[in-house]
Amino acid sequence: MSVIAEFTIPTEEFALSQAFAAIPNMAVEIERMVAHPASRILPYLWACGGTTTTVERELRDDPTTVSVTKLTEIPYGSLFRIKWSDETRETVEDVLESDPVILTGTAAKQGWDFQMRFEHRDHISKLQSDLSHHGVTVELKRLHTPETPTVDGQFLLTSKQRTALNSALDSGYFEVPRKTNLSELAEELDISQQALSKRLRRAHRTVSRHILTTGPNEIVDDRLD
Numbered sequence: 001m002s003v004i005a006e007f008t009i010p011t012e013e014f015a016l017s018q019a020f021a022a023i024p025n026m027a028v029e030i031e032r033m034v035a036h037p038a039s040r041i042l043p044y045l046w047a048c049g050g051t052t053t054t055v056e057r058e059l060r061d062d063p064t065t066v067s068v069t070k071l072t073e074i075p076y077g078s079l080f081r082i083k084w085s086d087e088t089r090e091t092v093e094d095v096l097e098s099d100p101v102i103l104t105g106t107a108a109k110q111g112w113d114f115q116m117r118f119e120h121r122d123h124i125s126k127l128q129s130d131l132s133h134h135g136v137t138v139e140l141k142r143l144h145t146p147e148t149p150t151v152d153g154q155f156l157l158t159s160k161q162r163t164a165l166n167s168a169l170d171s172g173y174f175e176v177p178r179k180t181n182l183s184e185l186a187e188e189l190d191i192s193q194q195a196l197s198k199r200l201r202r203a204h205r206t207v208s209r210h211i212l213t214t215g216p217n218e219i220v221d222d223r224l225d
Contacts, residue, residue, distance in 0.1 A: 004103065005124050006142040008111040013136045015088045016065075019058040020109040025049040026058075027194050029201070030105030031079065041084060041092055042105070048077035048197040056080065064088045074204075076182060076197035094130045098123035106198075113141075161203040164189065164196055 011017040020026055026049035030042050047055050052073055059080060060068040067083040084092065100116040100123065107113065118124055121143075128138045157165070167189055172179025186196040 002117050002119055003121050003124070003143060003145055004115060004117050005100075005140060006113070006115045008113050008139045008141060009131070010111050010137055011107065011109065014064075014091055014112050015084065016059070016062050016107065018064075019055075019062040020107075022058045022061075023050045023055060024109050025192075025194050026055060026108070027198055028107045029198065030102065041089055042102075043081050043083070044071075045080050045082055046077045046201060047080060048201070049194050052078045074201070076200050091131065091134065091136055094134065094136075095127065097130065098126060108194075111139075157203055157206055161199045161206070164199040165203040165207075168200060 011020050016028065026047060029046045031044035031046060047059065049055070050058075052070065055078065056068060056070055059065055059082070064085050064087070065082055066085055069081045071079045071081055073079075095114075098118060100118045102114065102116055104115040105112070124140070124143070128140070131138050168174060168185060171185055171188070173181075173185055182193050182196060186193045189196060
């Protein structure tokens, strides 16, 4: 039976420690994809918490990256393609050696938080042993067996994501021109801009993926844009 593990790896033992030191409010999230050999090195990251120019510069200057390319920019984050240093690539390979399914992968200054599905519990012990051999600490936060099936990892919005999305819609955040900005909306919800940006991005991606994969293939007049 498969098992889901939630664990943390310190940034200084994994990746982007220097970038987080330069931008303490920065948050990154791994862009999930169907596993194949080219995607094992986790090349795509969403990042927010500073200006796009600053974030891109600090990601590029971090010693754990070899190259950084901005692929797209939205109001609450940017997507980057990362080529990691050899040392970081080796650590990633150790993490992925037992072919886990990455459900979530996020990072802040305090550490990298992963939620992964493993086929066997023994794989988690091996992961801890392999990384420890390379001087990388794995702090296991939670271990549980999934009770209900999910679609593509998780399609449903969390209550916090739903609240953030509803507030953004009601406040005119998505209108053109906008009637509010991220800072005002975060203050209204009494959360940080970083937390709000993450919730809106995840909610937007979840809703978009659900519509594109399950909705009817109807053609809508482009003039409505």
